[in-house]
Amino acid sequence: MTPESPVVPGAKIPEVVYAADRPEYLPLPTIHRADGVVLSRCKLDWRERLRVLWTGNVYLSVSTFNTPLQPLRPSTFHWWNEPGDPYGVTDNWQVRCAGKGEKA
Numbered sequence: 001m002t003p004e005s006p007v008v009p010g011a012k013i014p015e016v017v018y019a020a021d022r023p024e025y026l027p028l029p030t031i032h033r034a035d036g037v038v039l040s041r042c043k044l045d046w047r048e049r050l051r052v053l054w055t056g057n058v059y060l061s062v063s064t065f066n067t068p069l070q071p072l073r074p075s076t077f078h079w080w081n082e083p084g085d086p087y088g089v090t091d092n093w094q095v096r097c098a099g100k101g102e103k104a
Contacts, residue, residue: 001042005029008041 007015007029016032019025030040044052052058060074 001044001048002026003028004041004043007031007039 003026005015005017007013008031013031015029018028018030020027028040030038032038058074060072062069062072
């Protein structure tokens with residue numbers, strides 16, 4: 001499974017890349033919504049696709065560093081859609097950083 005950019009194909013939304021300068025982690029392209037929701041997208045290779053098809057399981061590993069877990073919502077569809085939104089995202093998706101291209 002590899003992180004993908006653009007996060008939402010076809011939408012021109014500024015992205016923030018987590019861990020861009022941290023070699024111990026995979027860089028994670030994300031988009032941020034004004035209400036605090038952060039979205040990323042990963043693509044499965046053909047072996048992973050077959051494994052999910054066969055088992056129906058997707059595992060999610062989160063490093064909490066012994067702090068409270070934040071709500072997570074794995075999905076295979078655009079659950080953040082609003083009616084009439086052709087890209088599956090709305091105008092309220094905004095980068096919460098001060099500068100364009102700033103890394104989180």
